[in-house]
Amino acid sequence: MNNSAIPAVQAADPPTRRRLPRNASLIIGLVLTGIFLLVALASFFYLPSNPNVPDIRHRLLPAGAPGHWLGTDVLGRDIVAQLMVGARTSILVGAGGATLSLLFGTITGLAAAAAGKLTDETISRGADIMLSIPGMVTALVLAATLGSGALTTILALTAFFTPSFTRVIRSAAMGVLQEDFITAARLYGRGRIFVLARHVLPNIAGVMIVQFTLYFAAGILTEAGLSYLGVGVHRPSISWGMMLNEAQQQVGVSSPLAIWPGFAIVLLVLGLNLLGDGLRDVLDPKLSRRRG
Amino acid sequence: MQSRMRPIHRRIVRLMAAAAIVATALGGLDSLAQAASPRAAENKMILVARQDPGTLDFVKSNLTAMRLWIPANVVEPLVYFNKDGSVEPGVAESWTISDDKLTYVFKIRETTFSDGTPVTADDVVYSLKTMQGSPVVDYAAAYEAVKSIEKVDDHTVKVTLSRPSQNFWQGMGSISGLVQPQANAANIATKPIGTGPYKLVNYTTNSAFEFTANPTYWGAKPAIKDVTVRIITDGTAGLNALEASEVDALPVITIDLWEQLGKRELDKKYSLVTYPQVGEPTYAVLNQKLDKGLRETIARTFDRQSYNDAFGAAWGAENTCTFALPNQVWYEKESPESCPFPYDMEGATKTIAEKGYGSTPLEYASLSDVPDLSLPADIMVPSLQAAGLNVTRNAIDLARYSQLIFQGRPPQFDITVMSGDANPVQWACPDPSKAGWSTYCSAEYTKALADADVALTDQDYAAKMKQAADILRKDAVIIPLIAKKGVGLFDKDLKGFQEPRVAVAIELAKLHW
Numbered sequence: 105m106n107n108s109a110i111p112a113v114q115a116a117d118p119p120t121r122r123r124l125p126r127n128a129s130l131i132i133g134l135v136l137t138g139i140f141l142l143v144a145l146a147s148f149f150y151l152p153s154n155p156n157v158p159d160i161r162h163r164l165l166p167a168g169a170p171g172h173w174l175g176t177d178v179l180g181r182d183i184v185a186q187l188m189v190g191a192r193t194s195i196l197v198g199a200g201g202a203t204l205s206l207l208f209g210t211i212t213g214l215a216a217a218a219a220g221k222l223t224d225e226t227i228s229r230g231a232d233i234m235l236s237i238p239g240m241v242t243a244l245v246l247a248a249t250l251g252s253g254a255l256t257t258i259l260a261l262t263a264f265f266t267p268s269f270t271r272v273i274r275s276a277a278m279g280v281l282q283e284d285f286i287t288a289a290r291l292y293g294r295g296r297i298f299v300l301a302r303h304v305l306p307n308i309a310g311v312m313i314v315q316f317t318l319y320f321a322a323g324i325l326t327e328a329g330l331s332y333l334g335v336g337v338h339r340p341s342i343s344w345g346m347m348l349n350e351a352q353q354q355v356g357v358s359s360p361l362a363i364w365p366g367f368a369i370v371l372l373v374l375g376l377n378l379l380g381d382g383l384r385d386v387l388d389p390k391l392s393r394r395r396g
Numbered sequence: 397m398q399s400r401m402r403p404i405h406r407r408i409v410r411l412m413a414a415a416a417i418v419a420t421a422l423g424g425l426d427s428l429a430q431a432a433s434p435r436a437a438e439n440k441m442i443l444v445a446r447q448d449p450g451t452l453d454f455v456k457s458n459l460t461a462m463r464l465w466i467p468a469n470v471v472e473p474l475v476y477f478n479k480d481g482s483v484e485p486g487v488a489e490s491w492t493i494s495d496d497k498l499t500y501v502f503k504i505r506e507t508t509f510s511d512g513t514p515v516t517a518d519d520v521v522y523s524l525k526t527m528q529g530s531p532v533v534d535y536a537a538a539y540e541a542v543k544s545i546e547k548v549d550d551h552t553v554k555v556t557l558s559r560p561s562q563n564f565w566q567g568m569g570s571i572s573g574l575v576q577p578q579a580n581a582a583n584i585a586t587k588p589i590g591t592g593p594y595k596l597v598n599y600t601t602n603s604a605f606e607f608t609a610n611p612t613y614w615g616a617k618p619a620i621k622d623v624t625v626r627i628i629t630d631g632t633a634g635l636n637a638l639e640a641s642e643v644d645a646l647p648v649i650t651i652d653l654w655e656q657l658g659k660r661e662l663d664k665k666y667s668l669v670t671y672p673q674v675g676e677p678t679y680a681v682l683n684q685k686l687d688k689g690l691r692e693t694i695a696r697t698f699d700r701q702s703y704n705d706a707f708g709a710a711w712g713a714e715n716t717c718t719f720a721l722p723n724q725v726w727y728e729k730e731s732p733e734s735c736p737f738p739y740d741m742e743g744a745t746k747t748i749a750e751k752g753y754g755s756t757p758l759e760y761a762s763l764s765d766v767p768d769l770s771l772p773a774d775i776m777v778p779s780l781q782a783a784g785l786n787v788t789r790n791a792i793d794l795a796r797y798s799q800l801i802f803q804g805r806p807p808q809f810d811i812t813v814m815s816g817d818a819n820p821v822q823w824a825c826p827d828p829s830k831a832g833w834s835t836y837c838s839a840e841y842t843k844a845l846a847d848a849d850v851a852l853t854d855q856d857y858a859a860k861m862k863q864a865a866d867i868l869r870k871d872a873v874i875i876p877l878i879a880k881k882g883v884g885l886f887d888k889d890l891k892g893f894q895e896p897r898v899a900v901a902i903e904l905a906k907l908h909w
Contacts, residue, residue, distance in 0.1 A: 157778045160705045179706055179774055251792070252764070334765040338791030339774060353767050356632060356656035357708070 130382020136375025140368075144195045147188035155185040156340045164358045174364050177347075178354055183364050186342050190365060193343040194372065197254050198323035201261025206316050208262065209269020214300050216270065217277035228274070231267035239264030239326065247335035254337050257330055261323045272315050276308040283307075310387030317380035321373045328369050344369050432889045433644050436909040440622040441890065442643045443902075444634045446650065448602045448627050453585040454574055458532045458817070460674070460900055463571065464648060465605055465625055468901040470510070471590030473573035474502055474520070476897050477566070481854070487515065487575040487591055488568075497560035497852060500568075504551040507614040509577050510595035517547040522578040524555070527571075537821050538567025541849070560850050562857050563821065570899050593618045593905035602627055607904065619892070619908030635662060638885060645886040647893075647902045648674050652767040654709030654883060667886040670712060672723040673896040674882025678703070678772065678815040679719060680875040684828065684836060686810060690753050691872040694811065695737035696744040697779045700730055700877050703772050713878045718865050721818045721879050725858040726865045736870050741783060748784040757786050761809035764791040772813045772877065780811075787811070813877070820864060821845060823874060836873045 152171070153159075159180030167175045167183075174183035216227040243260035250256045280286065281304060289299050330336035331345030338346065344365035351361035435441050449462035454471065467473070474488040488502040508514050528539040541561035546554050557564060567573055580589045587596055593615065594607040605625040609618045626643060628634040631653040637643045639662070649657070657663045680698060682691045700715035707713065714722065715730035717737075728734040748754055760780070762773035773789065780787045790809070824845050825837035844867055848860030868874055882900070886893060894906040 154778075156774070157782075158702065158706070158775050160702045160775075163706070163708070178708070179771070248796075251796070334793055338764050338789075340777070340789060352632075353652050354655075356635070357659045 127382050127385055129378040130386060133375050133377070133379030133382050136371055137379050140191050140372045140375065141195065143188055144191040147192050151185045151188055153182045153185050155181055155189050155342055157181065164354070164361075166358075167360060175358075175360065177350065177361055178358075183361070186347055187344070187364060187368055189342040190344040190347055190368065191372070193254060193337055193341055194324045194327060194369070197257050197261070197327040197337075197343070198320045200254075200258040201265060201323040201326075202316050202320040204258065204262040205265035205269050205319060206312060208266045210273050210305075210312065212266070212270040213273025214277050214304065216274040217281060218296055218300055218304075224274070227270060231270045234263070234267040235271075240329065243326065243330055244333075244335055247330065252330075252335045252338060254341060257327050257336050260330070261326055264326070265319050265323070268319070269315060272311060273308060276311045277304050280304045280307045310383070313387065314380050314384045317376050317383060321376035321380070324369065324373055324376070328365075432909070433641060433887050435644060436889060438622075439620055439909070440624070441620050441645070441907065441909075442624045442626055444637065444643050444646045445605070445625050445627050446629055446631060446634065446646075446648070448629075450601070451585045452588050452596075452599060454571060454588065455526055455530050455535070455584065456532065458534060458571075460648075463899050464674075464902055465607075465904075466588055466596075466901070467571055467574055468592060468896075468898040469594045469607065469904050470592045470596050471574045471576055471588055472592045473570060473898055474568045474575065475573065477569040478897065479895060483569065486569070486573075487520065493565075498557045500555045500557075500565075501548070502553045502555070504553060505591075505614055506551060507591055508612045509580075509589050509591055510610040510612060511577070511580070511589050512612060513577055513579065515575070515577075515591060517550055517553050519577050520553045520575055521545050521547050523575045524553075524573070526576075526581075527567075527574070530572075533824075534817065534819050534822060535567070535572045537824070538563045538570075538572035540564075560852055562851055563849050569897070574898075594623065616905075618905035620904070623904050632656065635660070635885075638662070638666065638887075644890050645884065647884040647886070649883045649885060650768060651707050651709065651713060651880050652771075654707060654712050657883075657885065658709070662885060665888075667888050667890070667893075669884045669886065669893050670881045671884070671895040672721045672879075672881055674884075674900045675721050675818070675880045676815045677716070677719060677721060677818050677879050678768070678813065678877050680772075680776070680811060680813050680877060681836075682873050682875065683810045684873050686756075686758075687753075688872065689747075689751060690756065692737050693744050693747045693751075693753060693783075694780065694785070695872045695875050696740045696747075697783045697785075698776065698875065698877060699739045699741075699779065701739075702775050703877050706771050706775060707768070712883050713880045716876050716879045717869055719818070719820055719823075719868055719874055719876045720865065722881075724818065724861075726862040727879070728865075734869070737872060737875075741779070745783045754784045754786055757788065758810040760787050760789045761797065761812040762789055762791050763794060763797050765793045769813055769815060776811070776813070815880075818879075820861070820868070823868065836868075836871070838867065838871060838873075841867045841871070 159176070162172070162176050162180040163178055165172050165176040165180070167173065169175055172182050172184070174187070176182055177186070212227050216224045239260070242263050243257065246260045246263070247256050250259070277300070286299060286303055289303055294302070327336055327343060328345030328348065331343040332349045334349060336345055337343045347365035348362055351365065354361050433441070445461060445464065447459070447461035449457065449459050451457050452462055452466055454462060454466055472486045475486045475491065476484040478484060485505070487505055489505040490503045492501045493499070502520065504515060504517055504520055524545045527535050528542060528545070530536045541557040541559045541564055543556045543558045548554050575590065576584065577589055586599060589595070591614065593610055593613045595610045597606040597608050599605050604627060607623040607625070609621045628637060631650060634643070634646050635653065635656060638646060657668065682694060704710050704713050704715055716728065717730055717735035718726065718728045720727035732738065758780070760773065760777055763769045770791070777787055777789045823836045824842045826839045826842040828837040841864060844860065844864035848857055848864060851857035851860050884893070889909055890907055892906045892908045894903050896902065
């Protein structure tokens with residue numbers, strides 16, 4: 105009896121059943137991102153060794169050396185420990201930049217969508233101007249004026265990503281604002297802020313989440329690029345981009361040193377992109393209906 | 397069975413033949429790679445520089461990137477000092493020095509500059525007076541004892557000193573003694589002219605220098621007519637260019653690339669030359685205002701062997717506590733006698749705890765974009781912290797470092813590490829209130845240098861310089877760590893490299909295929 109009931113339940117929810125196998129990207133993305141999040145969290149409680157303390161006698165050990173799974177760098181510092189702390193920095197900076205951009209982008213995007221033509225034009229043209237300035241240049245100028253570091257990188261990412269968030273959220277909010285239930289809410293006497301908070305935001309949450317994951321990944325890449333160029337974080341902080349920068353000097357001596365941080369960046373960015381892709385499939389019913 | 401084996405045999409034979417062809421082809425490629433440079437037949441050569449000098453104004457710039465190529469090749473000094481101490485004529489054909497070493501008379505050679513204008517005594521007087529007013533302390537220091545520079549006749553110049561000066565005479569064979577035409581003063585930054593074996597044809601910023609043999613050169617014509625110095629800032633890219641036969645030599649290779657030379661066996665494929673002239677000391681600089689006991693304790697945490705080992709090329713660098721290079725007579729290797737504050741972590745930790753130095757906040761300013769200077773910081777900062785000092789690392793790029801450190805007055809740091817010119821005169825400064833980026837101002841040290849300058853014999857000079865070096869060591873402000881050799885890599889067919897005679901200049905005219 106129990107066995108015969110299962111197909112009945114599955115049949116009752118055909119869209120979800122159809123979407124699940126196609127959401128391999130969501131699952132892989134979740135697993136990859138989850139692993140790196142766990143590694144970053146674990147680094148607060150456990151590290152194989154201090155990633156900043158040199159051990160010259162054990163410099164440039166190969167992967168698999170006793171006590172050093174992935175070997176050591178030019179000063180004998182453990183690669184695994186550095187990757188763990190690097191994960192913390194990459195996630196902190198990427199998430200920090202994406203979160204602040206989401207916050208400011210939501211405020212400006214909703215204001216542009218709901219506060220009238222003048223506000224819309226001002227915010228939209230402002231975003232256009234911001235988008236015409238290459239993000240890396242903004243980051244380099246900020247690093248040169250404020251000094252390099254994780255906070256500067258987060259600020260640079262915020263300045264770089266906010267205009268994109270503004271555009272996407274404005275566009276999504278305008279679509280929702282044209283729906284009949286919004287008109288009904290207004291006729292019912294609801295204020296603009298209430299409508300935006302109660303009716304618009306929940307309906308564009310999917311777009312916001314997807315956008316967040318994609319820019320989280322972009323933030324990690326940008327942070328790695330800045331640190332690689334020497335204007336990101338510096339020791340005693342550690343980032344994967346900084347590890348790449350340090351490994352570059354050793355390419356002719358110990359090539360794997362550059363592979364490990366590169367591999368970590370690729371895997372986490374891939375994980376976040378797959379997660380974003382998968383979330384878009386799940387959270388956007390129109391898209392899944394079209395594909396279905 | 398036999399009929400089934402034959403095709404297999406045939407396949408094996410074919411595979412072996414193919415392998416032989418591939419091996420032959422690869423062998424051919426290898427031999428091509430080892431063949432003489434394509435420039436040899438054309439009587440040309442291409443060298444690599446890692447830095448762009450920005451300006452070629454040898455009066456105002458002391459950048460190695462300029463001093464490697466312009467002196468001795470394009471612009472010559474009055475005289476040349478050889479490694480054995482002998483002196484050869486340069487722009488001065490002959491000279492006389494009075495017994496009291498206060499009057500120098502130079503007979504100027506009857507020759508022309510590379511633009512065809514004759515060299516006159518007026519040009520020499522102009523050149524020496526221009527150098528006397530140079531903003532570069534090292535260059536102007538040669539003229540401190542100079543009372544007058546006069547033209548005697550069209551080809552004779554007399555220099556009168558107020559006291560004997562070793563610095564003056566040494567300077568006449570170095571940058572301080574370079575001779576240029578007064579008429580070219582406006583073009584010195586982009587196209588300097590001199591009497592040297594080469595003339596500069598073109599200098600493109602961040603790209604290349606192009607030289608061609610000077611047809612009016614007074615000496616033997618250079619063996620190689622056209623020379624290009626290509627600026628490749630990425631050291632590994634420079635080594636790759638050499639391996640691909642795109643260039644013929646890297647005359648100056650910095651310490652961060654030395655380990656690659658061995659690992660890639662480049663030291664076997666090419667001629668590796670080592671010479672001290674282009675070497676540099678790496679040294680820590682402590683803020684002179686810190687308590688002397690604290691400075692001495694900090695010095696005890698410096699593990700020179702670790703810094704040396706970190707580069708993986710101990711063959712090119714020596715541990716030292718003396719601010720000098722091995723070719724300077726007062727140089728001494730690290731030893732209990734020459735190191736007043738040897739590495740002693742245990743002792744340093746104990747002193748820090750006893751004297752309470754851990755409560756003094758210290759800022760370590762480190763360069764983030766210069767590998768051979770950020771690496772010592774990676775070692776030093778954890779050691780200082782482990783000893784119990786309250787050290788914060790301020791990692792900054794070269795642009796900000798230049799503002800903070802080189803222009804900081806009073807010094808804006810407590811500890812930093814530098815690498816540069818080995819001339820001890822740069823630390824001369826009698827008034828501590830004038831301490832700048834170097835932070836070191838000592839009346840005692842400045843007097844010791846002045847005493848050395850007036851020495852009448854080489855032996856006396858060496859003894860006095862040794863005394864000056866002792867003062868520098870014991871004050872624990874400038875703390876030498878390692879002395880790095882100059883290292884170069886040349887195509888095996890490119891012969892004739894000679895150790896620099898005029899500062900760090902690579903003499904192109906001596907090279908030949």
